[in-house]
Amino acid sequence: MGRPPLKPKDPTVKTTIRLTESLLRRVRIVFPDGEMSDFLRKSLEAEVERREASAARPSKPSPAEG
16 A cells, blocks of 8 residues: 555655754654654745745846946
8 A cells, every 4th residue: 555646647756864863853843753754845845936936036136236
């Protein structure tokens, strides 16, 4: 059996991240077993979307340039 894919047409892959022991301990306190990976995935997705949107916006010239 196992867990169904998150997005059937977009396969998932395993990866390794390095966290400090103190950060991992804090995350495990806040997120019980099975919820940490979902939290990390959603957080990373939101941050990537935020940076993509930021990169797509035209930058304003600084006052010194204009």
